[in-house]
Amino acid sequence: MYIVFVYYLVSITCYCQGEVYKDYKGYKYFEIGGNQKNVERVIKHLSKNDESLIHWGSVNSSQIILAPHLISVFKDAVAKENLQTVILHNDVSEIISMEKDKSRHNTKFSWDNYYDINEIYKYLNETRTSYSKWTELIIGGESYEGRKILGLRINTPYEQGQRETGKPVFFIEAGIHAREWIAPAVATYFINQLLTSDKPDVARLRDQFDWRIFPTVNPDGYHYTHIADRFWRKTRSKSNNGCRGADPNRNWNYNWGQHSSSDNPCDYQTYAGSEPFSEVETRTLASYISGIDNLLFYVSFHSFATLLLVPYSDSTEHVDNYDELVSIGQKALDYGTRVNKERYDGPGTAAETLYKASGGSMDWVRYKLNTRLVYTFELRGSSFHWPASRIWEQGEEVTQLMLGLADGAQELGFF
Numbered sequence: 001m002y003i004v005f006v007y008y009l010v011s012i013t014c015y016c017q018g019e020v021y022k023d024y025k026g027y028k029y030f031e032i033g034g035n036q037k038n039v040e041r042v043i044k045h046l047s048k049n050d051e052s053l054i055h056w057g058s059v060n061s062s063q064i065i066l067a068p069h070l071i072s073v074f075k076d077a078v079a080k081e082n083l084q085t086v087i088l089h090n091d092v093s094e095i096i097s098m099e100k101d102k103s104r105h106n107t108k109f110s111w112d113n114y115y116d117i118n119e120i121y122k123y124l125n126e127t128r129t130s131y132s133k134w135t136e137l138i139i140g141g142e143s144y145e146g147r148k149i150l151g152l153r154i155n156t157p158y159e160q161g162q163r164e165t166g167k168p169v170f171f172i173e174a175g176i177h178a179r180e181w182i183a184p185a186v187a188t189y190f191i192n193q194l195l196t197s198d199k200p201d202v203a204r205l206r207d208q209f210d211w212r213i214f215p216t217v218n219p220d221g222y223h224y225t226h227i228a229d230r231f232w233r234k235t236r237s238k239s240n241n242g243c244r245g246a247d248p249n250r251n252w253n254y255n256w257g258q259h260s261s262s263d264n265p266c267d268y269q270t271y272a273g274s275e276p277f278s279e280v281e282t283r284t285l286a287s288y289i290s291g292i293d294n295l296l297f298y299v300s301f302h303s304f305a306t307l308l309l310v311p312y313s314d315s316t317e318h319v320d321n322y323d324e325l326v327s328i329g330q331k332a333l334d335y336g337t338r339v340n341k342e343r344y345d346g347p348g349t350a351a352e353t354l355y356k357a358s359g360g361s362m363d364w365v366r367y368k369l370n371t372r373l374v375y376t377f378e379l380r381g382s383s384f385h386w387p388a389s390r391i392w393e394q395g396e397e398v399t400q401l402m403l404g405l406a407d408g409a410q411e412l413g414f415f
């Protein structure tokens with residue numbers, strides 16, 4: 001009995017670097033169908049800005065994770081609003097502990113596991129050493145807790161006779177939302193593909209661009225999801241009232257604070273920050289991006305909706321080369337079906353296919369830098385937990401998606 005009791009205590013509480021690991025014991029996970037306005041009313045009625053109520057949604061459905069004490073209030077509210085609910089999981093802690101049990105710390109970085117920030121950075125360092133003629137480490141900025149936003153540049157030398165004016169830059173940003181673990185995993189998978197694949201079209205893709213790939217642009221938040229709270233989304237900066245973090249994809253200086261943004265520093269999900277670029281991560285990354293000459297592609301990886309988005313996120317207005325963006329995006333999605341027949345939705349503006357959201361990196365890059373080819377991939381999945389044993393599937397799919405973007409752009413004469 002005593003042993004069982006001790007095991008129980010150890011299994012639910014981990015004081016990692018002074019942080020208590022939040023186990024989400026008894027939290028329930030629901031899908032809600034029905035009118036979005038009614039869903040919003042339910043969420044408002046519950047009026048919780050902390051992690052006892054975690055919600056997200058798209059046009060057709062919403063998902064919600066609820067602390068035990070909110071469940072009966074929630075059930076009354078959805079009945080009153082005539083909404084349908086399906087319970088996806090009875091105890092969220094089981095999903096989290098299953099994920100943790102699976103995590104192994106091999107000496108060799110692989111793609112059947114999720115890694116914390118230091119291990120990802122170690123992988124980037126080792127890759128840089130192994131491919132020193134093709135790669136360099138790049139620093140895209142810094143974080144509140146003093147980490148670097150570390151990335152890898154892959155820029156293979158020109159063969160003799162090729163033009164030497166500089167290749168077009170293909171920028172990839174992943175992990176801006178900390179809990180979307182599949183995004184950094186797919187980014188490193190793609191790096192590995194570019195460097196090691198024996199497929200001629202992937203080698204060609206590698207050589208066509210000057211790649212700048214940043215697997216975790218919110219390193220503090222990502223680390224926090226490993227040591228303390230699996231559903232953390234924001235940065236880790238400290239507000240005047242002591243609450244932590246801002247949503248780094250609501251913090252960019254374009255139409256800041258307009259849609260799907262909270263002005264409450266304690267909002268668990270979408271606090272937009274005290275002002276545009278209040279977060280050092282977005283401010284320094286924006287400065288890095290602004291310094292890139294010849295930026296052709298800006299691609300952001302999020303999860304999950306299995307959806308390809310084009311600017312703008314905060315308005316239904318179409319950019320001047322919307323048709324080009326859609327046609328190149330379609331090609332990418334066509335290529336994606338080589339790996340998974342269930343095609344991504346889109347391409348379309350976030351405002352039309354998902355919901356309006358302001359202050360995102362994609363909108364800022366498009367509007368302020370006038371970068372022509374800007375996309376956000378909402379990766380595949382039905383929750384933030386994509387099985388580690390299946391990272392390779394999305395890695396392969398993303399490799400094809402990137403190949404499709406490149407071929408689509410080349411056909412239209414972008415390079």
Ligand SMILES: [Zn+2]
Nearest residue numbers: 177180302303
């Ligand atoms: Zn996201």
